[in-house]
Amino acid sequence: xxxxxxxxxxxxxxxxxxxxxxxxxxxxxxxxxxxxxxxxxxxxxxxxxxxxxxxxxxxxxxxxxxxxxxxxxxxxxxxxxxxxxxxxxxxxxxxxxxxxxxxxxxxxxxxxxxxxxxx
Amino acid sequence: xxxxxxxxxxxxxxxxxxxxxxxxxxxxxxxxxxxxxxxxxxxxxxxxxxxxxxxxxxxxxxxxxxxxxxxxxxxxxxxxxxxxxxxxxxxxxxxxxxxxxxxxxxxxxxxx
Numbered sequence: 519x520x521x522x523x524x525x526x527x528x529x530x531x532x533x534x535x536x537x538x539x540x541x542x543x544x545x546x547x548x549x550x551x552x553x554x555x556x557x558x559x560x561x562x563x564x565x566x567x568x569x570x571x572x573x574x575x576x577x578x579x580x581x582x583x584x585x586x587x588x589x590x591x592x593x594x595x596x597x598x599x600x601x602x603x604x605x606x607x608x609x610x611x612x613x614x615x616x617x618x619x620x621x622x623x624x625x626x627x628x629x630x631x632x633x634x635x636x637x
Numbered sequence: 638x639x640x641x642x643x644x645x646x647x648x649x650x651x652x653x654x655x656x657x658x659x660x661x662x663x664x665x666x667x668x669x670x671x672x673x674x675x676x677x678x679x680x681x682x683x684x685x686x687x688x689x690x691x692x693x694x695x696x697x698x699x700x701x702x703x704x705x706x707x708x709x710x711x712x713x714x715x716x717x718x719x720x721x722x723x724x725x726x727x728x729x730x731x732x733x734x735x736x737x738x739x740x741x742x743x744x745x746x747x748x749x
Contacts, residue, residue, distance in 0.1 A: 549735055560725055560739035561680065568735055608679060614735075625670055625682035626727070626737065
């Protein structure tokens with residue numbers, strides 16, 4: 519069982535809809551990530567929050583808006599998406615830098631993902 | 638920019654045969670991790686390699702990190718049907734701690 523919980527598991531939305539993906543972890547991790555994964559492709563980094571501050575934005579279109587309300591929660595707000603945005607959206611967490619040096623930074627714990635279909 | 642290449646893209650083996658996937662980075666890595674993603678599932682961490690020339694074993698799986706910390710391999714001895722999935726390497730660089738550079742993945746299919 520994964521210790522990173524994502525909801526919803528499946529989401530179908532129209533191009534004019536506004537929806538949100540949610541992610542929660544209780545491992546005390548201080549880095550949280552959003553990845554997008556298309557079929558037969560590796561996870562593609564979208565955003566990283568470190569200590570609840572946005573530290574990496576991989577030039578993601580503004581129709582995706584991340585939010586980190588606290589150290590356990592991560593949201594991804596979706597608005598005016600395109601059909602090509604249909605994908606598996608994975609949330610992940612890791613210990614973050616304060617746990618030690620960069621070498622000890624720890625692995626990514628992924629949630630089961632939210633399968634998004636944009637009509 | 639930073640890239641991690643992974644080969645082969647696909648591998649079909651008979652159960653009991655060995656399997657190897659290779660990753661090559663364009664720059665020196667601080668460490669490299671390996672993940673397995675089962676069909677319909679999410680990536681699951683397997684192992685992290687940190688030291689130059691490091692070799693780690695997990696039962697039938699052997700992981701290596703090159704001397705120059707630019708390449709890595711995962712070798713599975715005597716594959717089983719439970720090994721089916723896509724294996725990704727993910728490298729970290731010294732100057733961007735929170736970013737993992739994923740290889741393109743190797744999809745392993747094992748015929749019983």
